Amino acid sequence: MTHADPTGRPPRTTIEFYGGLGVIGSSKIVVRHGDSRVQLDMGLDIPNGEDLMAAPVGLGSRHGRELADLLRIGAAPRLPGVYDARWLGDDVADEELMADAAGPHALFISHAHLDHMGLVGFVRPSVPIYATGTTVELLRALAASGEGVLGGVEPDWRVIEFGAPVTVGDLTVQALPVDHDVPGACGFLVTTPEGRIAFTGDLRFHGEEAELSYDFTAAVAGVDVLITEGTALSWEPQGDTPTSERDVVDRFRGALAEASGLVLIALYPRNVGRAMQLALAAREAGRTLVWPGRVAALFARLGWQGIVTWDASRPQACGHLEAVAQAQADGFPVETVSLGEVQAAPERFVVMPDPHDLPSLLDLPLVPGDVLLHSNGQPLGDFDTWWRPFTAWLAKLGVELRFAGSSGHATADDLHAMVERVAPRVVFPIHSFSPRRLQVPSGTRRVIAEYGVRYGLDGEAVPGR
Ligand SMILES: [Zn+2]
Structure with missing residues (x-):
């Protein structure tokens, strides 16, 4: 399919959006110039009430x-x-989906969260898929520990070095590091013959590496188009300062100091930096942090020493023991404890329960008044279909649910400050329930994108497809 302009005008740069419109996650942005095509992110929707594949249905x-x-x-x-x-199947494959991409074409993934890369397993091998080295390392370790792509095959990842341009026909793409709650996150700068387009990916300005996000802001200042995440715009402004990663660790330390028995945590394993901090804090408090098998296998594969999970005395569902055995066989040591050891001395342990095997909580030596510290783990919140059974199980066991999280996303104030500093001609807020809450400085045009519409760098819809 080519897009030569019938009037003979030179080809225009266009931008299309195939997700992240009025929702958090699902980002997919296509930039074209002539027959050159770059796609930024290939995300799945995060589960919510309207997701037909959400639990208990399941994609797999x-x-x-x-x-x-x-x-x-x-x-x-x-x-x-x-x-x-x-992966299309005879009933679904039609001419449009099967069409050959005529020109140079590549896919770039901003970070290792499913709402940005969940569909990568289905991409045809002729489309190269790039991500930063740290992201690729994390995704490979996830795949090897049983948390790979949700369908299709693991991509043959290509590494994009920070700052080094990758040329895709008429377009060049640079990855610029940003701070987010997963290692290796980046935004992208796409340079086209008509102008420059920046995409934030997901980013924040209150994390341990906030300077990366400030440097990204400076590097993309003056672009023609800024495509920004707007997660925090989804809710009424809170007005208070965001919780930092240091606050999270302090609250965890406080919970450990108060507790006389077992402490539970719910943490998102891809937040590797926080997991490391909490494991250290547990050790300082004389406790061992016991991870679910797949999580232990992941951390061991990332090179951590002293990772602990359950031994065969506590069989776990979902292939956890196999993931641990495979990591050990591949030379990544994982230590184990028995259920008996934890039952004998609960005050010496912190346990991360398997969020999808709630009855296994009954194995643990829990007494009313024990605490589960929820630190942005699964289930993620009340929009997650696992939230109600999760909170009901904790209530039945008398376990207090306490929150100690820090968002991976910029506050509304920080987003506004970023847009002001970048001062783009056009800004597209995406990845938000309420993109219209983004206020823009004079001289910047805000465009609420519609699905599949082609926009020029001036924010105007370009007729035709
Ligand atoms: Zn993310």
């Missing part, structure tokens, strides 16, 4: 049909020339 119930099923129910975008035919 029909092996090999995942993409076809998602397309049938409109939960994956109909991107021509992107998907591998073997």
